Amino acid sequence: MAQAALTIDGLSVDFEGFKAVNGVSMIVEDGELRVLLGANGAGKTTLMDLISGKTRSTGGRVFLHDTDITNWEEHRIARAGIGRKFQIPSVFKELTVRRNLEVASCTSPSVFANLGFGFPAKAKVDEVLELIGLTDEANRVAAYLSHGQTQWLELGLLLTQDPKIILLDEPTAGMTQAETHKTSLIVNNLKGRHTIIVVEHDMAFVREIAERITVLHLGQVLAEGSVSEIETDPKVKQAYLGSKGIT
Amino acid sequence: MLSRRRIDWVIYAAFIVLIMVFPLIMDSFWLNRLAKYLVFGMLGIAVALSWGYAGILNLGQGLFFGAGAYMLAMSLKLASTTSLQQGSDKPVPDFMLWNAEPGAKTELCCINKASFLWLPFQSQWFGVAMALVLPVLIAFVLGSIVFRKRISGVFVSIITLALVLLVRLIMIDAQPVTNGFNGLTDLGWFKLGEFEFDPYVVPTYYLIAISLSVVLVLARLLVETRAGVILQAIRDDQNRARYLGFDVPAYQTFFFAVSALIAGFAGMLYVIVSEFASPTFMDLSFSITMVVWAAVGGRASILGACIGAILINMISATVSETEGFAEAWKAIIGLVFVLVVLYLPRGIAGLAHDLIDRFVARRTPDRTRALRVNGASSQLAE
Ligand SMILES: Nc1ncnc2c1ncn2[C@@H]1O[C@H](COP(=O)(O)OP(=O)(O)OP(=O)(O)O)[C@@H](O)[C@H]1O
Numbered sequence: 001m002a003q004a005a006l007t008i009d010g011l012s013v014d015f016e017g018f019k020a021v022n023g024v025s026m027i028v029e030d031g032e033l034r035v036l037l038g039a040n041g042a043g044k045t046t047l048m049d050l051i052s053g054k055t056r057s058t059g060g061r062v063f064l065h066d067t068d069i070t071n072w073e074e075h076r077i078a079r080a081g082i083g084r085k086f087q088i089p090s091v092f093k094e095l096t097v098r099r100n101l102e103v104a105s106c107t108s109p110s111v112f113a114n115l116g117f118g119f120p121a122k123a124k125v126d127e128v129l130e131l132i133g134l135t136d137e138a139n140r141v142a143a144y145l146s147h148g149q150t151q152w153l154e155l156g157l158l159l160t161q162d163p164k165i166i167l168l169d170e171p172t173a174g175m176t177q178a179e180t181h182k183t184s185l186i187v188n189n190l191k192g193r194h195t196i197i198v199v200e201h202d203m204a205f206v207r208e209i210a211e212r213i214t215v216l217h218l219g220q221v222l223a224e225g226s227v228s229e230i231e232t233d234p235k236v237k238q239a240y241l242g243s244k245g246i247t
Numbered sequence: 248m249l250s251r252r253r254i255d256w257v258i259y260a261a262f263i264v265l266i267m268v269f270p271l272i273m274d275s276f277w278l279n280r281l282a283k284y285l286v287f288g289m290l291g292i293a294v295a296l297s298w299g300y301a302g303i304l305n306l307g308q309g310l311f312f313g314a315g316a317y318m319l320a321m322s323l324k325l326a327s328t329t330s331l332q333q334g335s336d337k338p339v340p341d342f343m344l345w346n347a348e349p350g351a352k353t354e355l356c357c358i359n360k361a362s363f364l365w366l367p368f369q370s371q372w373f374g375v376a377m378a379l380v381l382p383v384l385i386a387f388v389l390g391s392i393v394f395r396k397r398i399s400g401v402f403v404s405i406i407t408l409a410l411v412l413l414v415r416l417i418m419i420d421a422q423p424v425t426n427g428f429n430g431l432t433d434l435g436w437f438k439l440g441e442f443e444f445d446p447y448v449v450p451t452y453y454l455i456a457i458s459l460s461v462v463l464v465l466a467r468l469l470v471e472t473r474a475g476v477i478l479q480a481i482r483d484d485q486n487r488a489r490y491l492g493f494d495v496p497a498y499q500t501f502f503f504a505v506s507a508l509i510a511g512f513a514g515m516l517y518v519i520v521s522e523f524a525s526p527t528f529m530d531l532s533f534s535i536t537m538v539v540w541a542a543v544g545g546r547a548s549i550l551g552a553c554i555g556a557i558l559i560n561m562i563s564a565t566v567s568e569t570e571g572f573a574e575a576w577k578a579i580i581g582l583v584f585v586l587v588v589l590y591l592p593r594g595i596a597g598l599a600h601d602l603i604d605r606f607v608a609r610r611t612p613d614r615t616r617a618l619r620v621n622g623a624s625s626q627l628a629e
């Protein structure tokens with residue numbers, strides 16, 4: 001049986017009485033691609049905040065393989081092997097595309113270890129540039145990239161960082177159909193090499209990439225299963241019914 | 248190939264050669280003035296490093312400058328001949344006697360309650376060491392607290408501003424040990440072995456010019472290291488850097504301290520050429536003036552900020568000698584600052600870089616330009 005890469009056990013957070021995430025448990029296996037689904041405000045982003053250390057949990061535990069990483073500082077969680085893409089794309093705007101990736105390629109976190117010159121991982125950076133389709137833009141300043149390109153660059157940062165687990169929060173938000181398709185190609189390319197957790201609303205995109213889906217509702221796990229199981233699950237239908245349903 | 252980086256280094260070299268040949272064409276009066284402006288150039292570098300590269304707008308850089316200045320000035324005060332003529336065989340600053348309680352012993356140890364603090368400064372090298380260590384120490388402690396607490400942007404500016412004003416008040420208040428408002432004057436000369444650095448001789452100018460050149464090159468190299476690049480990444484997006492695994496406060500504190508070190512070093516050199524240290528170094532207006540120099544020269548450029556400081560001071564010295572123009576000059580500087588912020592956010596250096604880029608683009612065959620167009624059209628095709 002495959003090993004658990006990420007184990008979440010009864011994870012909760014209490015925002016002054018409001019439980020945005022309330023006793024969520026799930027196990028994501030090594031190399032798996034897990035999609036998180038849920039209506040607006042279901043707690044998807046908050047769950048990622050809890051895993052990546054942005055928000056401190058008030059209950060439950062998070063394990064990366066066998067290491068308990070609950071409430072570690074963000075950069076330590078990142079060094080332990082969890083990478084994250086934000087809902088609002090964030091890259092280093094005043095640096096060139098290549099420089100962005102070089103920063104991500106830096107394997108040593110300490111200031112003093114980085115007082116040398118040159119980034120050694122040139123081959124890796126070139127490979128990632130190719131993969132995210134920004135080779136021609138390598139020397140452009142990131143501020144001048146289009147919205148889609150910025151999203152890909154941020155994906156590229158993660159690829160260069162090469163974490164065991166990648167958390168993606170709405171990687172196709174604001175993208176055109178063509179851009180969304182290209183993103184799904186990039187994400188599919190990562191499958192197997194990384195363990196991936198994706199939050200996504202776009203069902204077309206989800207069908208292109210998904211294996212297993214976890215549905216969150218009001219901070220709790222509502223259902224878990226394959227794409228077809230989820231699409232026919234009456235509980236999920238009900239939770240979505242008031243709004244638009246899964247389309 | 249003619250890369251922009253290589254052109255940059257050529258300009259650095261040209262600048263260094265230029266400041267080295269000044270003594271050939273200037274009299275000792277102007278040389279002394281220029282030495283002071285070179286010291287201000289060093290302050291420009293300190294501001295560029297923290298503001299331009301780390302994104303930390305320190306409005307209290309004068310604190311570090313002042314700390315460096317006072318530390319060396321204490322040693323030089325004890326080395327001055329007047330301190331040896333106060334009726335003791337060991338040096339005692341004259342102002343301490345003026346304010347001494349009747350019957351107090353004319354000794355550094357006990358002429359007043361805090362005068363013992365001066366004891367180790369009888370060694371000039373202790374003063375030099377403290378001029379470098381104290382600013383770094385203050386910056387390290389301040390940075391560790393502020394950056395670990397994730398305070399950023401304008402709040403850091405306000406904290407640094409409040410701190411420099413606070414320290415200025417304390418310095419004025421601690422009159423018995425600091426000589427208050429009047430500061431430390433009538434100082435001895437800085438000594439290197441047997442050689443004494445008279446502020447109006449050529450070797451003193453070279454002491455400053457060489458120090459500036461070294462700081463300039465080291466600062467530029469520092470921002471080109473991996474740590475320097477990561478620092479710029481942190482400036483652009485702290486969170487992104489954090490989730491890539493970088494200990495953000497460690498980087499900010501380190502570069503904040505380096506900036507303080509440069510400012511402290513500048514303060515120390517300033518005392519050597521100006522022969523005084525005063526609480527005016529910690530005036531708010533002085534710290535803000537430094538920011539203006541860096542903004543005009545180009546805060547994102549080490550050399551730009553340095554040249555900005557030197558140029559503004561040279562021009563203002565020339566202009567204020569013209570009768571009736573001195574006051575108008577202050578208004579003009581203010582206006583220039585506003586215009587630069589509005590229309591030249593990257594300062595003189597930004598303007599120069601744009602010109603160089605255009606020049607390089609014309610020199611290199613159309614390949615790169617073609618590539619860009621291709622990139623654009625393939626984007627359109629998608
Ligand atoms: N720091 C906070 N303090 C208080 N409430 C918060 C905080 N962060 C999130 N919330 C609340 O928690 C709930 C879950 O938010 P979250 O951002 O996780 O939803 P989401 O599932 O990502 O939604 P969306 O699809 O809109 O991105 C929301 O009601 C939100 O208002």
Ligand SMILES: [Mg+2]
Nearest residue numbers: 044045046087
């Ligand atoms: Mg969200």
